[in-house]
Amino acid sequence: MTDKLQIAIVGAGIGGLAAALALRARGLNVTVFEQAHSPHEVGAGISIQPNAARLLMRIGLRDRIENIGTRSVGLSLWTSRGEPVPTPPASADSPSYHVHRVELLDMLNDAQAAGAVRFGHHCTGIRETDRGVGLAFANGVTADADIVIGADGIHSIVQREVGLTTNPTSEGIMAYRGLIRSERLSWAKDLRGLKMWMGSRRSFLCFPVARGRLINMVAFVPSDLESEETWTAPGDLKALAAEYIGWDAPVLETIGALDETFRWGVYDRAPLPYWSTARTTLLGDAAHAMVPHFGQGAGQAIEDGFALAVLLENAKPADVPARLKAYEKLRLGHTSRVQAASREAGRFYRSENEDVSERNRRMGKWMSAAGWIFPYDVEQEAAALL
Numbered sequence: 001m002t003d004k005l006q007i008a009i010v011g012a013g014i015g016g017l018a019a020a021l022a023l024r025a026r027g028l029n030v031t032v033f034e035q036a037h038s039p040h041e042v043g044a045g046i047s048i049q050p051n052a053a054r055l056l057m058r059i060g061l062r063d064r065i066e067n068i069g070t071r072s073v074g075l076s077l078w079t080s081r082g083e084p085v086p087t088p089p090a091s092a093d094s095p096s097y098h099v100h101r102v103e104l105l106d107m108l109n110d111a112q113a114a115g116a117v118r119f120g121h122h123c124t125g126i127r128e129t130d131r132g133v134g135l136a137f138a139n140g141v142t143a144d145a146d147i148v149i150g151a152d153g154i155h156s157i158v159q160r161e162v163g164l165t166t167n168p169t170s171e172g173i174m175a176y177r178g179l180i181r182s183e184r185l186s187w188a189k190d191l192r193g194l195k196m197w198m199g200s201r202r203s204f205l206c207f208p209v210a211r212g213r214l215i216n217m218v219a220f221v222p223s224d225l226e227s228e229e230t231w232t233a234p235g236d237l238k239a240l241a242a243e244y245i246g247w248d249a250p251v252l253e254t255i256g257a258l259d260e261t262f263r264w265g266v267y268d269r270a271p272l273p274y275w276s277t278a279r280t281t282l283l284g285d286a287a288h289a290m291v292p293h294f295g296q297g298a299g300q301a302i303e304d305g306f307a308l309a310v311l312l313e314n315a316k317p318a319d320v321p322a323r324l325k326a327y328e329k330l331r332l333g334h335t336s337r338v339q340a341a342s343r344e345a346g347r348f349y350r351s352e353n354e355d356v357s358e359r360n361r362r363m364g365k366w367m368s369a370a371g372w373i374f375p376y377d378v379e380q381e382a383a384a385l386l
């Protein structure tokens with residue numbers, strides 16, 4: 001092997017692709033191995049908040065994000081009966097964007113160097129030696145790298161290969177999601193931010209994607225069903241409507257306009273005890289899957305990749321174990337705090353019937369979390385460790 005580090009990333013989701021771009025922007029050699037035969041994502045919306053949007057802009061993606069995203073004017077909160085709940089305005093200096101996941105993934109794929117992403121490669125195992133890591137794939141291909149990054153999501157093979165297991169626990173919540181053409185909703189034509197209705201054990205949120213052509217809706221409801229942790233299980237529109245009887249008119253109009261809905265079970269995970277061995281580490285959901293209530297899963301995955309890029313730039317093969325440990329030290333603590341804040345945010349959104357002082361207490365915690373999550377500059381933090 002040459003002195004230039006060869007990095008293999010397993011998984012071409014948002015985390016793996018963003019990491020590949022960040023690493024390449026600092027001159028590192030990267031190959032991404034993805035099990036799917038072509039780029040794939042589910043049709044759904046996602047918010048890219050300031051902490052992550054800022055990083056993508058630094059590697060030249062500003063125009064592309066502006067092109068696919070709706071710049072958010074922030075969050076507006078409402079009770080289930082349609083009374084406004086006062087919230088602070090979004091920062092104009094550090095924008096966040098609502099995007100369609102398919103368009104985000106296309107953007108990240110299009111920005112890759114030619115040949116950097118190899119589709120149709122399902123990783124079945126890795127073998128680490130003193131000098132490097134061997135990867136094996138279901139199609140019979142093998143590859144060698146100085147470093148392997150497991151960006152292979154909640155059912156991560158790489159996580160298993162470094163000796164870890166996770167025990168997801170149900171949050172007792174199920175989510176319905178759907179996309180609606182915005183012209184079909186009388187109330188949503190000029191929606192530019194995230195609008196959320198908070199109710200007893202339920203919440204309902206909408207934001208625009210595809211430059212305002214579509215409205216993404218997500219409805220969190222209580223459930224004791226063992227739901228699948230998937231984005232593609234079909235949901236029942238009548239069951240969804242039954243959860244929101246008597247809610248504010250835009251909620252009812254939105255449910256009535258849906259042609260189809262999908263459901264998934266919301267599962268929580270405790271922080272892992274470690275992420276890295278000498279030459280292998282994890283990022284994104286493989287490292288720190290979190291409940292979705294702060295909209296930070298992808299954002300934290302993006303931060304991980306940029307942290308690795310700072311720490312691995314100019315590293316020699318002999319430096320790798322220490323650099324991966326530095327990465328783990330920086331990111332495990334921070335993402336554990338974000339996991340906890342995400343849990344708390346969900347409790348806040350579903351707390352309408354609590355007394356107002358309790359709701360304000362929860363809002364205070366939520367605002368203080370936003371105050372350290374959104375301005376966080378992971379590149380600065382990582383550089384301070386060198």
Ligand code: FAD
Pocket residue numbers: 010011012013014015016033034035036045046047048049121122123124151152153154155156157175283284285286292294295296297298299300301
């Ligand atoms: P994934 O997106 O799961 O990608 C993993 C990739 O690895 C996939 O392409 C997969 O095919 C591939 N792979 C898996 N196994 C293998 C293998 N063995 N070999 C090769 N390839 C493999 N986050 C936000 O930041 N903002 C939001 O608004 C937001 N909303 C959300 C709403 C919901 C309802 C949910 C459930 C999540 C939300 N998230 C949000 C979280 C976000 O979607 C995830 O955290 C993010 O997609 C994780 O990215 P990832 O790249 O780590 O994993």
